[in-house]
Amino acid sequence: MRGGRRRRPPGRSCGCGPHGGADPTSAGGCRGPGRCTVTDTERDLPADGSPWDSIVPRSGEEPPTDRRWGGPGSGPPVPVEDLHYELVGRPEPPPVPNGWYAIAASSDVAAGDVLSTIAVERELVVFRSADGAVGVLDAHCPHLGAHLGGGTVVGSCLRCPYHSWGFDVKGACVEIPYSDARIPARARAGRYPTVEQDGMILFWFHVGGLEPTYDVPLVEECQDPGFSDPYEFRIELVASLQDMAENNVDYTHFRFVHGRASLDASTSQFSTDGPFSTVIERFDDADLTFTRWTWGPGMALLRVPEFMTMHTATTPIDRRHVRLLWNFYFPPSTVALAAEIIDGVVGPHGLLADVPIWRDKVFRERPLLVRGDGPITEFRRWYAQFYEGR
Template sequence: MTIEQPTQAALDEEMRMMVAPRNPGHVPPSDAAFGQTAATAPQYQLRAHPEPPPVPNGWYAICGSVDVASGQVRSVIAVERELVVFRDADGVAHVLDAHCPHNGAHLGGGEVVDGAVRCPYHGWRFDGSGQCVEVPYSDARIPAKACIPSYPVREQDGFILFWFHAQGAPPAFEVPPTEEVGHPDWSEPYEFRFELVAALQEMGENNVDYAHLCYVHGRESVPNDTSVFTTEGPFSTVVETLPDGGAFTRHAWGPGVALLRVPGITTVLTTTTPIDRRHCRLHWHFLFPKAMEGIANDIILGFTGTFGLQADVPIWRDKVYVERPILVKADGNIAEFRRWYAQFYE
């Protein structure tokens, strides 16, 4: 891979955009929770708000590769389900629904025996496909229905990804490997994890909601004329060209995996996994050219700190989902984003 070398002016501009707002007097919006909101005062019975959309179909990170050792079973809540992830005798990761079909025990309390997860309740063992391979106290034929729903898995770039589809359809697309991972000119990943109250679709929509950049993140102008949103099937790209020639490029593969590239500064592999309709888990890997590692923590803080992600958090927490928002022309590509995103509910 050839590493793109932007001009020094472009590097300076990109750094300003990430580490601090361009408007030096900007203060992030006040947190509505300083008063009362439905999210922060759950003891009150308020009229119901519209539900966010259901969990969309796509690839999601169940955990990092380092989170599951050989022979280990790990319990995870994701996509409104209790799941387990484990590695078989060859170290291959598998994801299953968490409850034993025999009598409902949670497999997260079990162990891996001969490459299959063993239920802690009665010892039934299930392989990576979810099929029961042993009932240790019975010589009878294993019932055909003794199986657990399983999920397609891809392990790459330090993540264990699983495919979720509401109707159980097979994967409709793949996530390509990230070129910078393992490249000798690039750092090892710097990890960021965070759970928050937010609907998955609205977090993705945030990337084409250019107007909010002024009021939430301190940008001096709305980048409608310098940002381009394009789609091709389940893939989308946002490119924002900066005044000094730099650019931010964000590639998304479905709703759960995206890659942000800021040439010469950083590449960020982001995974966003819905826990339920209103909660998400972020797991990001920041990669840096070796020359930038000395200021890596400053760049990460720019993305995730007061003027970055943390400025969005209270907005997402307290907003309600609006199925048909009232949009003006300068609202960027929100309508186009929603048309693209609708395919993941089919």
């Protein structure tokens, strides 16, 4: 797997999990393991609105210094707001859907590491055993409820900090060091099926506890030496996961929200295949084709041939908050333009333009749609499968 250990910018040593680039010592910043509140819009934006401190290159080469982003730590911090501000009187967004989500980048969790985080409305821990295996477990020990994030990894086990019960990557208790009695069958920490691929640690969530019903495809560019190592972008936002996903088939909003930085597609096509969906947009004026594959509610790939590939993981923290981990890959023909291209995707004419709308909107179960709104009804019909058991 390419990439190696991800280099953190100055001030980015927090162990509480992926977040978006603010100084952990600042007001509203890190509040300890699993409680990081670094998000999107409380601080003033930098003058150009660019969240460059959130982008961490994992390439051996430094990016071009004549772009707005000059490297790790070179830009202002990403603006933040309190992750838990009150939304008085607003209807609840849809629940957390079933599917595969990223809990961390592979480089976040070295052998022997334990990382505490909050995702899918649960406190979770992810750890890597001495032999490299990764486990994602509920954070609290089944014995007396201690938080396993304070534990240590010894060999293949995560040991509880309270009584040193040892749990393997599948959540089974395999040792109680002070007792010679048989280990109870119920001595298990809640576990989540886990795979590690394309530089990310993915876990499966299903509200009814069902095993995975689909696999996330591999990203060719991650293994292709003809592409750059990934340029990584992270941020946490106040947004509903379904609102963010639906945004990709709301073609009309690009003209009004993203302004001159957007192009009107010559043709657009939306199709589905079980838990997967595809959006193809053709821009004749620029001679470009955008293809976006969505794999369940949390994983997607955007490919623009000979231009860039964007591998995105969007993980719900709860119904109103999401965590983004996006990796950008570039062919030799455009790698020199990496910072400029990323600016178009996540800067003031890209992601940042959507942020205040996602933050302030409500979810309409029965929206008033008109001709020209795009395949929102078809998208919702497809997306409904991920709420099975709700």
